[in-house]
Amino acid sequence: MENQSSRRQFLGTTAALLSGVVLSNTKLFGAPALIRSLGDKPNSLINGVQVGVITYSFRDMPDQSAEATLQYVLDSGASAIELMGGPAETFAGAPKSSVDMRTMYPLMRKKRENQTLTDDEQKTLTEMETQMKAYREEMAKWRQSASMSKFEQVKKMFNQAGVTIYGFKPDAFSMQNTDAEIDYGMKAAKTLGANQVTLEHPANDAHTLKLGKMAQQHGIRVGYHGHEQQTPTFWDTALAQSPGNAMNFDLGHYIAAGQPDPLGLIREKHSRIASMHIKDRQTPAHGKGNLPWGQGDTPLREVLSLIRDQKYTFPATVELEYKVPDGSTSVAEVKKCINYCRNMLS
Structure with missing residues (x-):
């Protein structure tokens, strides 16, 4: 009877949430599948290690709504996530962007990794960056009056399905965002149940x-993400500035940067790591490739075992960046990555 009661409560809550979605004209993709999954909640807390996923991993999926994103998470077996801004803000009524991020993300990555863009690629990226600038201005206006009640609904929808949101990554914390947007983003994160917001390290000490000070006021932390510019001292200035500043350490990029001792860094700074991205990259000597797990040089087993054995509490976040094989999907590949972690920690 207890299980039936909790199931009825879950159905009632989900129905109420989804009826609210109908009223807000948000797409209902994934809702029937979600209801079919009610009795089978995910659990990616593995022997004390919280394995999660950043929803950026599902960037190639056609539907980026909150409901569809939740279904991707459930199908991958993750029970905790770092949530990108798009799904939550769209649910909350944000203006729709005309920029195709599935096209823009690979071009941004290519530019960031100093790969040569073709003339057509550079033209496309420049046009998209112009569109994104205009969209950010539109978003800044919307955020001035955005209701936190919609973010509360997102939290409830995910939590009722067995998924917690530990991190939030909207495009609201860069140097081009206003203080009001930053404040909004941190309020939204707290409303979603997150204990951290994440962003690319701005390389600006004043920012x-x-x-860090604003994060302290909100009772959360800012996790700064790095790519191949990560070094053992990469975060030191920000960490010294405020207890509100923390690390969103990327293990795979650290290996691709040629850094020799990630375990030493983790041991030294574990209390200041808010979350860690995991992927399997090669060292510079082997080409820096981003490969299916088990084929690269990243010490995934050693790092996950360290987290388990030392009882570190920060989540290890799957970030899918290797090429999805033909015939597969990003959801299926994330599931493989989580199962890989499960096997290593068993």
């Missing part, structure tokens, strides 16, 4: 000082 990290401001973000």
Whole structure:
């Protein structure tokens, strides 16, 4: 009877949430599948290690709504996530962007990794960056009056399905965002149940000082993400500025940067790591490739075992960046990655 009661309560809550979605004209993709999954909640807390996923991993999926994103998470077997801004803000009524991020993300990555863009690629990226600038201005206006009640609904929908949101990554914390947008983003994160917001390290000491102080006021932390510019001292200035500043350490990029001792870094700074991205990359000597797990040089087993054995509490976040094989999907590949973690920690 207890299980039936909890199931009825779950159905009632989900129905109420989804009826609210209908009223807000948000797409209902994934809702029937979600209801079919009610009795089978995911669990990616593995021997004390919280394995999660950043929803950026599902960027190639056609539907980026909150409901569809939740279904991707459930199908991958993850029970905790770092949530990108798009799904939550769209649910909350944000203006729709005309930029195709599935096209823009690979071009941004290619540019960031100093790969040569073709003339057509550079033209496309420049046009998209112009569109994104205009969209950010539109978003800044919307955020001035955005209701937190919609973010509360997102939290309830995910939590009722067995998924917690530990991180939130909207495009609201960069140097081009206003203080009002930053404040909004941190309020939204708290409403979603997150204990951290994440962003690319801005490489600006004044900005990290401001973000750290604002994070303290909101009772959360700012996790700064790095790519191949990560070094053992990469975060030191920000960490010294405020207890509100923390690391969103990327293990795979650290290996691709040629850094020799990620376990030493983790041991030294574990209390300041808010979350860690995991992927399997090669060292520079082997080409820096981003490969299916088990084929690269990243010490995934050693790092996950360290987290388990030392009882570190920060989540290890799957970030899918290797090429999805023909015939597969990003959801299926994330599931493989989580199962890979499960096997290593068993």
